[in-house]
Amino acid sequence: MRTIGALVAAGAALALVPLLTLPAFYESFLYLVFFWIVLATSWNILSGYSGYFSFGHGAFFGVGMYTTATLTTKFDFGFLWTLPICGAVAAVLGVSLGAIVFRAGRMRGELFALLTLAVSYVLATVILNTPIDGGPGVALSAVAVPAIGPSAPSTFYLLALAAAVITLAIAYQVQRAPLGRGLFAIHDDEDVAEVLGVPTYRYKLAALALSCALAGVAGGIHALFINYVTVGETFSIVVPLSVVLMSVLGGTRHWLGPAIGAAIITALLYAFTASDYAVAGRAAVGLILVVVILFMPQGVMGHLVRWAGRRDVPPPPQSLRSEAPIQARNGSIVLAVQGVSKAFAGVQALAGVGLEVRGGEILGLVGPNGSGKSTLINLVSGHYRADAGRIQFGGVTVEKLAAHRIARLGVARTYQIPRPFRHLTVLENVMLPAMFGHAGLPRLAAEREARRWLEFTGLAGKAAALPAELNLHQRKFLELARALAARPQLLLLDEVLSGLTPSEIDGAIALVREIRAQGASIVFVEHLMRAVMELADRIVVLSYGRVIAAGSPAEVMGRGEVVEAYLGKARA
Amino acid sequence: MPSAALLGQSLLSGIFIGALYGLLGLGLSLAWGLLGQINLAHFALAFLGAYLTYQLSAAGMDPLVTLVVIVPAFFLFGAALHWVLARFAVSAFNSLLVTFGLTVVIEAAIQWIWSADFRRLESHYADVRYRLGALYIPLPELITLALAIVLSLALWAALRHTDLGKAMRAAAEDASMAQAFGVNARALALLLSGISAALAGVAGLCIALSYTLAPSQIYAWVGVVFAVVMLGGLGNALGPLIAGFVIGVSEAITMALTAPSWAPLVSFSLLIALLVLRPEKL
Secondary structure, three states, X not given: OHHHHHHHHXXXXXXXXXXXXXXXXXXXXXXXXXXXXXXXHHHHHHHHHHOOOOOOHHHHHHHHHHHHHHHHHHOOOOHHHHHHHHHHHHHHHHHHHHHHHHHHOOOOHHXXXXXXXHHHHHXXXXXXXXXXXXXXXXXXXXXXXXXXXXXXHHHHHHXXXXXXXXXXXXXXXXXXXXXXXXXXXXXXXXHHHHHOOOOHHHHHHHHHHHHHHHHHHHHHHHHHHHOEEOHHXXXXXXXXXXHHXXXXXXXXXXXXXXXXXXXXXXXXXXXXXXXXXHHHHHHHHHHHHHHHHHHOOOHHHHHHHHHXXXXXXXXXXOOOOOOXXXXXXXXXXXXXXXXXXXXXXXXXXXXXXXXXXXXXXXXXXXXXXXXXXXXXXXXHOOOOOOOEEEEEEOOEEOOOOOHHHHHHHOEEEOOOOOOOOOOOOHHHHHHHHHHHOOOOOOHHHHHHHHHHHHHHOOOHHHOOOOHHHOOHHHHHHHHHHHHHOOOOOEEEEEOOOOOOOHHHHHHHHHHHHHHHHOXXXXXXXXXXXXXXXXXXXXXXXXXXXXXXXXEOHHHHHOOHHHHHHHHOOOOO | OOOHHHHHHHHHHHHHHHHHHHHHHHHHHHHHHHHOOOOOHHHHHHHHHHHHHHHXXXXXXXXXXXXXXXXXXXXXXXXXXXXXXXHOOOOHHHHHHHXXXXXXXXXXXXXXXXXXXXXXXXXXXXXXXXXXXXXEEEHHHHHHHHHHHHXXXXXXXXXXXXXXXXXXXXXXXXXXXXXXXXXXXHXXXXXXXXXXXXXXXXXXXXXXXXXXXXXXXXXXXXXXXHHHHHHHOOOOOOHHHHHHHHHHHHHHHXXXXXXXXXHHHHHHHHHHHXXXXXXXXX
């Protein structure tokens, strides 16, 4: 709240500038700074936070321009009334685009960039060839400028200032809110974010809608400012590229970054265009971009934040198990899988698999490589859809639910090869499932919860580190802490022991025991038979996508067909 | 409905412009697909090549002979570009931003040297045109078509059948693994990046032969050539040419049937349809 207060105070102070009656070009210059702050910051809400770089920001900005141009000149709307409509039209366009594009789930970054670029070309062509423009452009010279400030330039100055303050406040709030945390997680690993409970599709759409709406409003204001709207200028590639440049220069992972970049670039360009060296100014901007990406890929704010972060003192550890343990429901059936099949391009990974997990038990899931263990985990956690069969969790049919819904119901998983969010600290990694998973805790409680599980897994000293600073053993335990912080009822452990040294394995086995003692049910996928025999209450053996045996560990592992599946047929 | 001759002529012009799309896309596609380098500066380089052709021709050189100067110079530039990108471990996406910066610099340099005014290469090629029935075939376009086909086929064959080409494709798939098998992936990458830039120089010659030059025109080609590159499949040497023909011809037909200003709709609708319906194909 302090930041928002400071933002509003700065805005209020800047709103007094027109009273100084400076020459008009100061106001026009500052107008341009605020205008680019709005465009760059709004772009960053989707693209910087989530990593989906859009090259179509010019399209959404252009839609705003033409909405205002059309409504004021053809339908006699008052200028101010068109601004919310600009935002709405741009948001609707963005959401319809996003609904199609994001439907397929994850999309490669450069494809998204190209797609959004293509959309702006299509839009430009349509506007150019229909009565919206028709070719010659739209002149707004007859449209009245509302008398907000003492003069027309000061009116534009005040409008852009208000838009900039609102946009920055929104960017700040988004970054702090669950939406922002989810978007940052999407940036690093979208699949994992979804499995930990982040509603990735909705979040991407929400960010896109916000981003487009703000760009649309900026376009609406700008239409009257430049007074003459043409397709060539509006939809040129310069707008999206400038916005990307400003954001990258300032730093895309901080709400204030794009604003800093926008101010620097606008000032540079303005300084040069005002002189005789406009061409040199553009070259300087190009060079700056090259140098920044090469030497400072995280941007100005990225560097400041990292520099400030070094002096961050970790808070004192809290006592373990101070809060509600994972819920226990001994005996009842937690997970029921019936007749589940899954094929990949002709390979039948699972064929009619059925199994049950009871409350508080550890079910060992074993089988040779390629027998379908990981596929089963991916089906239960919702990453894949089953071709046939039913999966029920706690009495709820989950086989058609999105992964984040299943996570919220109380399923958590680890990955065999750890997949931490690279740009989030260890603490933030663990906070994410505490906020989005079954527990659904608010931020402060999530932080407490996360610290608790970091201590449980022995990572408390690494809370402020980035995952890259951890060794394999610690990354495996980070996976575990992340799954536990969701307070799951069912924990799916995918080969947590592989790659660990014998003494580390003993530690991990003790840890799994302790998790069970707190009441969670565990599906334990493992190749290391010593650990399976020690931990599992029951064992299910998969081979070629079928269950070939189930029962107590000692009994099952004694059976001939199980030994055969592992070692091949004996030739006597 | 336009006459058959007019339709035939626009079909032909579609093929010609498609060849130029393909030639511009060729270097871009190879660098993107095999090196993970999204080189926006490819367009600026092509225009730099076009201006150099213009300048050297004005000094009395035959436009085609200017390639003797331009190709080696651009090859060195391309190799140097990749050396810098590799030295700083620039990701694919960031290479797009770096080369955008480079584009702006080159554009400014062009404007500094040759001004923002339109320039037109006066060459003896421009006046030559052949007749084929009712159709006219201008020589500059014919040169472009020939260069595009020959270079695309040559690179395709080289990548597919020579040891060097196979090593390049292996290095593109997994550089460290290829290196473990004795492939000098770094040298190959420099070579490929050099070839890519040299191709931009050749495309520049073709632009100079057929079009009026202005620095602002650099951006006019970006959208449609990116569409061609995506449609053709990254890293495929024949893909850009084929996709170029498809887009060039469909644009030309659109122009003949409606108005020229509708043409961009075709290529980008094709691209959007492909991206949305078959993203796994790209």
